Amino acid sequence: MTGWLLILSLLVLGGVLSTLGDRLGSRVGKARLSLFNLRPRRTAVFITVLTGSLISALSLGLMLLVSRQLRVGLFELDDLQAKLQQSRDALNSSRSAQFNAELDLKQARSDSNQVQNELKQAKKRATALRNELAPLQKQRQQLEAERARLSRDISKKDADIRRTEVELANVRSRISAAEKELKQLETNLIALRRGDVVLSSGQQLAAATLRLDNPSQAKAVIDRLLQEANLEAFRRVRPGEEANRQILLVPRTDINRIEQIIRKPGTWVVYVRSAANVLRGENVVYAFPDARQNINIVRQGEVLARTTLDQNEKSSETVRNRLSLLLASTLAEVKRRGSLSSGLQFDGSEMNRLGKALLNRSQERIELEAVALRNSDTADPVAVVLQPVGGPWTKIAEDKP
Template sequence: MTGWLLLLSLLVLGGVLSTLGDRLGSKVGKARLSLFGLRPRQTAVVITVLTGSLISVLSLGLMLLVSRQLRVGLFELNDLQARLRSSRADLKSSRSAQRQSRRQLETARKDEIEVRRRLEEARKQATELRDTLKPLQEQTRRLEAERQRLSQDVRQRDDEIRRTDRELAAVRDRIRSGEAELKQLEDNLLALRRGNVAISSGQPLATVTLRLERPDQARQVIDQVLREANLQAYQQVLPGQTPDKQILLVPRQDIKRLEDAIRKPGTWVVLLRSAANVLQGETVVYAFPEVRPNLTITRDGEVLAATALASTETSAEEVRNRLNLLLASTLAEIQRRGSISKGLQFDSQALNALGQTLIERSTGRVELEAVALGDTETADPVAIELRVQRSFQSAPAGDSL
């Protein structure tokens, strides 16, 4: 609507100005006016041209005043065209980018579909792995239980090996003791070639357990022990003779050391041992004292040693060896604790009966223990009893000990 009004205004304005210019030209022509030295006719033409020019200027000015689009198109057309070209280029780039984005989106969608497919495959594989893993886990639990059982068996074997090593050490101690006894027997044999040995080297002549009420009683107690040892020496070296003199000789420094030891608080065990082999008829017996604290060696019912018979050990020799090993281990244990006993007290008939029962058993591993029968101290004999710790089944009668 604005364009039509502008066009109508231009037509009206052009008509009015044309009419005015024509009239002004006619008046100038009739008046014979002259401008700038021109002829009247030429002046009229100039006036007419100026009027036409004024019409154009006013028309253009009115259009520019009224129409912003005309102003923009007239003065900013090149910029607009440049912007248009730039916008078209940007649009082309945007469309290219859009197409690229669409291709990327399509690729992303394809990738998403592929990822979903792979995820579904991974889920299926995870399910299959779980199904496969279940029996493996169950097998692992069984193997772990088996490993624990085997570990327990290994620990039991290690314990048995350690017990066997202790028993072997005790046997070796007995062997060394036997070698020492053999050496002593050899010495005795040499002495026997010269005469009858009445007292062996190291043989106890007197053993007494004492506790002094007062330290000044030490000398009196030692004299009593020496008299008892002298009487024992007389009876063995000079049998039948009256013990009317001192044939037992003990170094003074040994007596002094013994006196200093028993003055100390506590209960003591004093032994007088022969220093060498003594033949019958000799008149001098050299001895040396030995003192040690009186200790509690065993308690009633205490297990002193233990061993085990394997299920395959059923012969008489194997059972006999195992019982002898148990006795040797028990003797070594009480001597380690400080006992001066040279042997053990036990019921031989009960031992033989136990050996026969062990031989006649059918199957099973048997554990044996040596148990103390009563409380004993350093100088006391040690009585024991062999007991079966684990039960077993019997078989028909076979070998015996």
Template structure:
């Protein structure tokens, strides 16, 4: 903190000294009416003042940069610092997102843990019920063991009975062999009968073939009959159509005859009117002749 005060004081003192020197130099330049770079004295004094101010600023910045490393980094590495800051903020956002995701997963895990706890309690109750069922099954197992021992004794008795049955079965097998011999003889007789039946079946097949041929001919004749019936039906329909057309033509002929009668009546009427008109024309012709005679008489009189 003390070094900062000393630095500020040194900057102020240095600025005051440089300003004083600049003012003195400017005053002397103005009084002496000196000229730099072919400028007027007033402009030369202004130039000296500008140079003095630039020196003040340069010395101030030089002192600050020389004494403060953080200021140098802040001025010259500001872009890098801002870039790093943006990257750090992005990483912070990513970390926050991951944190949020982890919190969600933790919440889900806690929920699943609660569900598993509930399922565990259910499983415990089921295990208790299964243990009870196991005890019941053990009791039933003991009862079944007793029943099995009883059944074994019954099986021994049944084995003895089975041995007796086997003896009876052997006797029955001997009887069955005798029956098989008789059956073989019967089979030979049946084979002979089958040969006779086969001959009869062959004959029956021949008859059936002949019958099938006759059936085919009958089916062909039936098909021909159906075709002729269809043609007959077509002819009947054509005859019906022609009859209908004949009736229509007769009706048209009757209508034409009526029209002819009407026209004949009209013709007679017109002839009568024509005769009347001719009579009137004759009368008019006679009247015309009379008028001509009268006209001739009048002309002769004139």
């Protein structure tokens, strides 16, 4: 309805302006007016043309003022067509995406149906496996119980085997020590036939525990230790004489080797020992130096060796031999760890009390252990106590009938 009103208004406005223009042109022609130095006739034509242009401008202005659609169509038509084309392209893309989505949805539904079928089959298989697993689990429990019983039996047998191996190792160690002692006795016997042996092979002449602040001190320290060893050798080999000369002979290569060792960081134990048996009155004592790093050998409360007294080992000789074997095994253990101690420190009275308690014991079988009384380093003496496994020896006396 608005469009028809606009057209009607344009027609009316055009007719009014045309009439006004015609009358204005006629009056200008009759009045023979002249504009811009034009002839009157030309001036009338100019007025008529100007009036027509005014009619067109007013008509267009009125249409643009009244109709928003005309304004949009006249000034924004190209943009609207571009947006329309983009919308059409987007619509086509959306339709394509929708089509692909529908295909994916169909495929997903198909896959879902397949998964559900597989799930049903899996549930059926799981139910069947549970039914098969129940008797197997029961059988496994029976087998585990049997395995536990067998493990206990094997553990007991392993313990017996280990105990036997320890005893065998102790016996072998004792035999080896006895063989070495026999060889040493034979060597000493030969030496005794020649004279008095005042230094035995391997006997220590001097020892020192040191930690160098400066590696250049190594030579002076070794020289001082060799002097002490020479004085000790002179005192033993030629007693009563003034130690006014060098009787100790040590290879220079060994001295250089020891110097290189103690130059390294750490605490070192350096000692000099006799290289062979030496008779009283000899003029030369051959010796060799050695060095070991001063480290912890045993810790307080540490079990160093064990042995077992069986039910038939109740005689005094058997108990004494077993205690001696335990001490020998302990000394061999600390020697194996690197101790320079020539023997063990222990309380003799406590050892006698332990022996008496073992003779009067009521247990058929008892295990004994050698326990370190304090921490000991490489050059320190090793102090031990012998006691039953698990507690002091006084508990044995409490079990007497």
